[in-house]
Amino acid sequence: MKLFFSTTSPYARLVRIALAEKGVADVQPQLTDPWKDAPELLKANPSARVPTLVLDNGQALTESLLIMLWLERQHPQPTLLGNDAPAVLSTMGIAMGGIDAAAAIIIGRKMTDASFDESPVGLRRRRSMVQALSRLEAEPPSPGASTPDLAVICTVVLVDYVRFRFPSAPWLPRTPKLDALAAQLRARAAFASTLPRDMPPA
Ligand SMILES: N[C@@H](CCC(=O)N[C@@H](CS)C(=O)NCC(=O)O)C(=O)O
Structure with missing residues (x-):
């Protein structure tokens, strides 16, 4: 493959x-x-x-x-569905919404420029990110002892992507629990070896 x-x-x-x-x-x-x-x-x-x-x-x-x-x-x-698939998918959906919103802002900047961020649609996407992160911070998914489920995977991918693309955005909420979760998962090769980074020059 x-x-x-x-x-x-x-x-x-x-x-x-x-x-x-x-x-x-x-x-x-x-x-x-x-x-x-x-x-x-x-x-x-x-x-x-x-x-x-x-x-x-x-x-x-x-x-x-x-x-x-x-x-x-x-x-x-x-x-990757854990012991309670509907709960995992429900949390995953929140994280996926945050990822979609963050990616939409980055793509929006390609369509216009950084002014996209504060356009009506850009602000709506920011709100989605803030809401997703706040909801996940209030009830962070638990990594458990074995293979992380999709709620954990998606949440960590969201957090790392936000830190990568929006490193010092003042409008983002503080998320100490999610940051700790992301740091914890970095001990696993699957996460450490795929941390977001700029593409190498062609
Ligand atoms: N809904 C798609 C989104 C994939 C996507 O947007 N990928 C981006 C990179 S983050 C891409 O390839 N963008 C190129 C483009 O939009 O033309 C998925 O879940 O795989």
Whole structure:
């Protein structure tokens, strides 16, 4: 299998962590800047977005949540749904909303410039981030003793992405519990090896 990913994408990081936590090793990582429209990525994914996972039979899976759905079906153990799947998915949805909002601001800046942040839509996305982080800080998901579930994975991906993209934003809430959770999970190779960083120069 081949996984198109970038080092900045929180969506690609979700999939990379999920693959690693499930011990799926037969994946060739293909570092790709989706904004450069690499022909191979465009062929596999008409939206030219990462993550895109091309299976051994040539079928391409796109969209992080769909890739993780396939992964959970294909490799049920260890499960990423924890002991209480609806609770895990509910918390995951909050974190995913925060990731979508943060990514929307970064993409919005590409459409206009930093003024996007304080446009009506930009402010709405900020509010989504603030609300998601505040809700998660009030009830942080518990990492438990074994494989972290999708609520934990998604929350940590959100927190690390926010710190990466919005390092000193004064409008963000303080989230000491979430920061501690992210720091704790960094002890796991799946998390440490995928921390967001700028893409290397082409
Ligand atoms: N809903 C998609 C979002 C994927 C996405 O937006 N990826 C970004 C990188 S963070 C991308 O490839 N952007 C290129 C583009 O939008 O043209 C998912 O969950 O996988």
